[in-house]
Amino acid sequence: MGRIPRDYLINRLVTLVLTILIAATIIWIIPRLSPVDPAEIALGRMAAGAGAVANSEEILAQLRANMGIDQPLIVQYIKYLSGALVFDFGLSTAAFPTPVSTLILNALPWTLGLMILSLIITFFIGNLLGALMVWDRSPKLVRVAIPAAMVFTSIPPILSGLLLMWIFAAKLQWFPLTGAYSIFVEPGWTWEFVSSVLYHGFLPALSIVIVTFGFWALGMRGLMITVQGEDYVKLAEAKGLRPRYILYRYMIRNAILPQITAFALKVGLLIAGQVLVERIFAYNGMGKLLYDAILNQDFPVIQGVSYVIILMTAVSVFLVDLLYPFIDPRIRHGVT
Amino acid sequence: MTDAPITRSERRQQKRLKRFDNPWMNPKLIWGAGLLLGIIALGLIGRVLWDPELVFTGSATLKLPPVGFENLRKQPGVWSNPLGTDGGGRDMLALIIIGAPNTLFVGLLASLIGMSIGIFLGFSAGFVGGRTDDTIRVLADVMITIPPLLILVVFQSAFGDVTLTMMALLIAGFVWQSPTRLIRAQVLSMKQSGYVQMAQLSGASTSHIMFREMMPNLVPYLFGSFIASVTTSIVTAVGLEVLGLGPQRIPTLGRTIYEAINAGALIQNLWWWWGIPTLLLATMFIGLLLINLGLDEVSNPRLRKLS
Numbered sequence: 322m323g324r325i326p327r328d329y330l331i332n333r334l335v336t337l338v339l340t341i342l343i344a345a346t347i348i349w350i351i352p353r354l355s356p357v358d359p360a361e362i363a364l365g366r367m368a369a370g371a372g373a374v375a376n377s378e379e380i381l382a383q384l385r386a387n388m389g390i391d392q393p394l395i396v397q398y399i400k401y402l403s404g405a406l407v408f409d410f411g412l413s414t415a416a417f418p419t420p421v422s423t424l425i426l427n428a429l430p431w432t433l434g435l436m437i438l439s440l441i442i443t444f445f446i447g448n449l450l451g452a453l454m455v456w457d458r459s460p461k462l463v464r465v466a467i468p469a470a471m472v473f474t475s476i477p478p479i480l481s482g483l484l485l486m487w488i489f490a491a492k493l494q495w496f497p498l499t500g501a502y503s504i505f506v507e508p509g510w511t512w513e514f515v516s517s518v519l520y521h522g523f524l525p526a527l528s529i530v531i532v533t534f535g536f537w538a539l540g541m542r543g544l545m546i547t548v549q550g551e552d553y554v555k556l557a558e559a560k561g562l563r564p565r566y567i568l569y570r571y572m573i574r575n576a577i578l579p580q581i582t583a584f585a586l587k588v589g590l591l592i593a594g595q596v597l598v599e600r601i602f603a604y605n606g607m608g609k610l611l612y613d614a615i616l617n618q619d620f621p622v623i624q625g626v627s628y629v630i631i632l633m634t635a636v637s638v639f640l641v642d643l644l645y646p647f648i649d650p651r652i653r654h655g656v657t
Numbered sequence: 658m659t660d661a662p663i664t665r666s667e668r669r670q671q672k673r674l675k676r677f678d679n680p681w682m683n684p685k686l687i688w689g690a691g692l693l694l695g696i697i698a699l700g701l702i703g704r705v706l707w708d709p710e711l712v713f714t715g716s717a718t719l720k721l722p723p724v725g726f727e728n729l730r731k732q733p734g735v736w737s738n739p740l741g742t743d744g745g746g747r748d749m750l751a752l753i754i755i756g757a758p759n760t761l762f763v764g765l766l767a768s769l770i771g772m773s774i775g776i777f778l779g780f781s782a783g784f785v786g787g788r789t790d791d792t793i794r795v796l797a798d799v800m801i802t803i804p805p806l807l808i809l810v811v812f813q814s815a816f817g818d819v820t821l822t823m824m825a826l827l828i829a830g831f832v833w834q835s836p837t838r839l840i841r842a843q844v845l846s847m848k849q850s851g852y853v854q855m856a857q858l859s860g861a862s863t864s865h866i867m868f869r870e871m872m873p874n875l876v877p878y879l880f881g882s883f884i885a886s887v888t889t890s891i892v893t894a895v896g897l898e899v900l901g902l903g904p905q906r907i908p909t910l911g912r913t914i915y916e917a918i919n920a921g922a923l924i925q926n927l928w929w930w931w932g933i934p935t936l937l938l939a940t941m942f943i944g945l946l947l948i949n950l951g952l953d954e955v956s957n958p959r960l961r962k963l964s
Contacts, residue, residue, distance in 0.1 A: 335795070336795060336798050336799055339795065339799045340798075340799045340802050340803065343799055343800075343803070344803050344808070347808055347811075348808065348811050351808075351811050351812045351815050352811065352815040354815070354816075355815035355816050356816075472943050472946065472947070475888070475942040475943050475945065475946030476938065476939045476942045476943070477892045477895065477896070477938075477942070479895070479896065479899055479914075480935045480938055480939055483914070483918075483923075483931055483935055484935065486923060487923055487928060487931075487932070490923075491923045491924060491926065498923070498924065539950075543953075588802075590804065590889070590892075592804060593804040593805075593806040593807065593893075593896065594892075594896075596806070596807075597806075597896050597899060597900070600899070600900065601899075601918055611810065611900075612900060614814075615810065615814045615900060615901065615902065616901075618814065620814075620815070623810065623811055623814055624811065626807075627807040627808065627810060627811050630804065630807055631802075631803055631804065631807060634802050634803070634804060635802045635803075638802050
């Protein structure tokens with residue numbers, strides 16, 4: 322591991338494992354404190370489907386045995402944790418008997434795709450605009466327009482999603498209202514399918530981009546102000562280097578690094594925000610899966626989705642922390 | 658470097674000197690506070706001037722547009738429901754008069770509790786050090802990665818209906834981490850500074866050092882951190898409400914949006930149903946952002962020169 326000191330690595334690893342363990346435990350404890358009995362919900366669903374259910378007591382007992390909730394709590398807990406390690410959360414109660422992991426595996430690529438796309442776009446736009454706000458040679462328009470536009474980036478993505486959806490999908494009908502791809506297209510690696518996915522993903526991605534780039538721009542602005550006064554920038558100016566060259570090679574390259582750590586702290590909020598955007602656009606990702614599970618009181622799915630998202634967040638924070646010294650050689654890991 | 662910006666900044670400098678160089682009087686802070694106070698005033702004065710009973714289902718004709726517009730059934734807006742009505746016949750004006758303060762209340766209460774925990778833990782970690790510091794630091798590091806929305810989704814779908822206070826308490830469990838980290842870092846650096854060591858040497862008590870020597874220097878940071886956690890709390894609360902998991906019987910802005918989406922208000926062109934709460938929430942967030950930017954200028958004088 323070269324430059325990463327052992328203490329630091331161990332420290333980060335312990336934090337990672339603790340995060341996952343605590344999150345998994347909270348998720349497990351909460352439904353067990355609740356007065357709602359999942360077996361009764363399942364029975365209620367059967368009764369609603371069939372009109373009436375005979376010998377309901379026996380069925381309840383059998384359901385409880387199937388769900389494993391007749392065993393002592395400690396046994397349930399250990400089973401749950403060992404299951405969570407291999408992403409086994411049991412069977413969905415609403416889409417019985419589909420395993421929860423299958424449902425999540427189907428939804429995950431959509432969420433990841435949308436997230437990576439919108440993240441890359443915001444990171445570039447946000448940092449560039451933030452840098453231009455400070456640069457003394459940017460056009461006046463940029464310096465006035467960006468702060469004005471940034472005011473709107475304080476709102477959460479779900480609100481921008483609603484607005485964009487109304488304007489571009491409901492009113493102008495330029496983009497589809499819901500879904501991740503057209504129902505008339507066969508999923509597969511065909512041009513038609515890919516273009517349909519991009520077409521459907523545009524609005525959800527845009528609604529995340531327009532409300533998150535401000536975060537980057539603001540951070541970048543603060544960092545650029547610090548870099549601006551550095552001696553090496555003055556030296557570069559004195560050498561007569563082209564201003565644009567100084568901006569990209571001297572200022573942005575130095576200022577952008579702490580932004581990467583800021584990103585690590587923001588991942589969790591970003592994912593949570595995206596879950597809501599997926600819900601309003603009925604995008605086939607984790608957000609829709611979660612929302613449907615909430616509607617159906619499908620606890621294994623709710624648990625599974627929450628667990629996977631928390632895991633994703635924790636792991637990305639861990640990776641950014643570890644990769645940071647490779648990106649920025651000035652930083653040496655002290656044990657903070 | 659032309660002459661114009663310099664003279665302009667000079668003029669600004671003189672203006673500031675006239676105001677005794679008070680960084681707290683910057684326009685961003687004032688505008689932001691104004692927006693938030695406006696929303697609070699809407700809630701307080703609205704209750705007196707407008708009939709709050711109109712939030713109940715069926716108190717008016719369904720899906721009426723705001724005054725000056727027509728809905729798809731060609732019904733014009735009427736003055737008895739100036740902002741229109743929703744799909745259940747509730748008056749939109751009454752809904753926002755009751756709903757907006759509810760949303761703000763959750764945000765403020767959650768972050769007040771969160772901040773108090775953060776101040777306590779941050780000072781303890783910074784001052785006591787050792788095992789206490791390790792425990793608090795690791796706990797804050799661990800909790801900061803967990804997105805509150807997901808834990809609360811699990812909680813509220815398991816327990817069903819919650820009250821506003823309950824929701825605020827739950828959210829408070831997730832907004833203490835950043836203040837804790839911030840205050841701990843500040844306390845650690847301040848502990849080394851001259852005036853704190855001077856106070857220690859002259860035999861001042863720990864509480865005197867904490868509250869009389871250190872606290873005043875932390876105020877801009879504390880305010881900034883408070884506003885940031887109000888924003889996080891409201892975003893989380895609205896997120897839960899939009900998923901249909903907030904309080905079920907109390908009108909909130911998020912729940913109104915949830916009902917509008919579920920009723921297909923977007924396709925039916927009932928824009929006022931979701932648009933008005935959205936606009937109000939946006940105003941709230943813009944106000945919070947402006948306050949935060951204003952506070953940044955208070956605590957970081959370098960930023961003041963720029964804008």
